Amino acid sequence: MAQRVVIVGSGSGGTMVANRLVRAIPEDVRSGKVEVVLIGAESTHVYQPGFLYIALGQAQPEGFKRPETDMLLPGVQWVPEAATKIDPTKKSVQVASGRTIEYDFLVLATGSVPDLDAIPGFREGGHSFYTLEESLRLRDALQSFDHGKLLLIIGVPHKCPVAPLEFLFMYDDWLRRTGKRDQIELEYTYPISRLHSLQPVSDWIDQLFPERNIKFQTFFNVETVDPVKKVVYTLEGEEDNYDLLVGIPPHVGAQVIRDSKLGDRDGWIPTDRLTLKVKGYDNMYAIGDATDLPLSKAGSTTHYESEVVVKNLVHELQGEKPVVLYDGKIYCFIEAGLDQATHISFDYNHPPEPSNPTATVHWFKLAFNEMYWLSLRGLF
Structure with a gap:
């Protein structure tokens, strides 16, 4: 049998x-x-x-x-x-x-799937890029956004923990190339006491954010969104305004x-x-x-x-x-702009060590986007 x-x-x-x-x-x-x-x-x-x-x-x-x-x-x-x-x-x-x-x-x-209703008001007042439909809607919003404040909020857990960083770095680069950066304020938030769950990654972006004029807040856990007033309210009792809200909703199984x-x-x-x-x-x-x-x-x-x-x-x-x-092995590319990227590799016993972004790593990332289909077939 x-x-x-x-x-x-x-x-x-x-x-x-x-x-x-x-x-x-x-x-x-x-x-x-x-x-x-x-x-x-x-x-x-x-x-x-x-x-x-x-x-x-x-x-x-x-x-x-x-x-x-x-x-x-x-x-x-x-x-x-x-x-x-x-x-x-x-x-x-x-x-x-x-x-x-x-x-x-x-x-x-x-x-896992993003829970768009986990934060009351987010579905009506925010944008995301964790589904195809949401990414298309965000694309339209970004193309018409020419001044004001973009606020990025993050719920945990979520897929690809470096993706929110990639979004900001790539969008910042795009704004500079199109001459819009001075008209748009970028603010990043994170729910714990540092900028990322992985300490070495947090240390790395702690240096990059000031260089790119990206503001940030930690201990920022969004409780509700008021889509009319364009204000987010946190569990910590804080509030923050926005003109364009981008969020990574917490995921569920x-x-x-x-x-x-x-x-x-x-x-x-x-x-x-x-x-x-x-x-x-x-x-x-x-x-x-x-x-x-x-x-x-x-x-x-x-x-x-x-x-x-x-x-x-x-x-x-x-x-x-x-x-x-399984030894906990993980490998991630991190896009640091439209033509620059770095990468991290780590496991249960070895922490990640981000390096300076290069164009070469960016091209490797684009190549892997195509090689993915081969990996599905078990070819590597």
Whole structure:
């Protein structure tokens, strides 16, 4: 009887795991000894880091889309439906049509979504770039914004912790090139006592902000937004005005995780930081944004985690113990302007060390935007 690996979520993590697993055990898949099933409702795969470039008018949406079927290797059985309920006792996943799919091993790659309603008034009074629709709306707002104050607010947790910085640095550069910088004030806020959750990154931007005349506030946790008065109010009792409000809403885990009671109140899945197994379940893994691990919710996190999960799945499918551990490795590019970037690499035991931005790193970043489609197929 075939062993079945079911992967819930056809974003970056789910697609990578499915393709890597098929590539790792091609004979077992071809012979029917192992079935690799990917559950995900989206027929179009979207490269989400591209939203930043769209919002700033540097790219068009079409460049960041591919049909999901084009991303999957032969041998991956795609179920183009949303998962609605997971039952670990019965080892089954129910999809929107009512069909039930049983599994021997389960990988949860259900991701996260921005909660636009977490801050009352933000949906009506603010803009974001964490969905395609929002990035297009922000693009229009930025193109017509010619004077006043842009206020950036940040809710945590959220995908790609360096993206808010990239937005400000790239927008600042664009304003200078178009002669509008003197007419627009930029202000950055962050909810804790420093400018970023990673201390070395905070130290780095603490030097750059004064050079670029970007104002900032810390301990700034937005409670509500008044879209009529154009004022934000914080939990700390402060208020700040704006002419254009850009925000990164706090993110939450997938609805199916909450409905299945596999996560905490916000849908984050309790996950072992080394094995990436869901706590309490020997046959279940979680990767990427979906976990409750205090890591950057970034594409590279998912990339490196997928390698660990696939290697351990191969061991388990062959009746062996899983022995590969995740070391917390993460790699991030940071755009520091329209043609300059830096990068950081870190893990559980080594902090990031940002370097001076260069044009070379920027071009590497643009190249990776194209190479992403190869990484989905497990080619690197």
